[in-house]
């Protein structure tokens with residue numbers, strides 16, 4: 001698969017008179033995991049939602065050189081942009097299969113798409129008829145990722161995907177995300193702290209008060225340092241290089 005590329009150029013999001021994102025320029029090349037880090041309220045979700053088209057914005061979003069900024073969310077999804085939203089946004093009173101079916105219909109996919117979506121996380125096959133509300137947090141997140149992957153997206157936006165999950169689940173999801181990036185998907189993950197994701201992140205941006213204040217190309221550890229410098233927090237002693 002060839003590598004895809006998402007470009008966000010001069011993107012701004014306003015809610016009434018309040019500015020959530022100001023003139024953000026971010027590139028997400030396929031083949032790498034790109035992170036967007038910033039404190040709570042920095043505008044990470046707003047930027048991701050604007051790329052997906054579910055909040056209004058100004059600026060330009062292009063996917064593989066084609067402008068998608070004027071498309072509605074369903075059309076952007078069909079163009080290849082997928083999102084794992086913060087808070088998951090599943091239908092808790094529908095079962096696993098029906099939650100996937102809803103996305104299959106949105107993307108105009110054949111019935112077999114539901115079955116294919118389960119290949120990444122086989123444990124979900126054993127839960128097909130379970131109501132989503134009774135799944136564990138980890139299973140729900142696997143379902144959200146499976147749902148996002150149904151249309152074989154070119155761009156995957158992940159909003160605080162790891163929050164509140166057990167370390168083993170985080171590792172499994174991180175492996176999946178890295179694999180997708182290596183397949184050429186342009187992966188952008190937003191987190192308020194990288195934590196264990198430091199080791200899977202290749203490059204990224206620091207967002208503070210809606211503005212991109214730093215860009216880092218040298219991996220998650222360097223991005224973490226840039227983030228700490230931007231918000232004026234020192235790295236804990238155990239994370240500092242020795243010697």
Ligand SMILES: Nc1ncnc2c1ncn2[C@@H]1O[C@H](COP(=O)(O)OP(=O)(O)OP(=O)(O)O)[C@@H](O)[C@H]1O
Nearest residue numbers: 015019020038039040041042043044045046047192
């Ligand atoms: N629907 C909305 N209406 C009005 N203001 C909003 C709305 N959504 C977000 N905001 C405001 O926009 C700013 C950016 O919020 P956003 O959720 O994008 O940040 P974030 O970095 O994702 O934060 P968090 O990590 O807490 O989700 C915040 O000041 C927030 O209060």
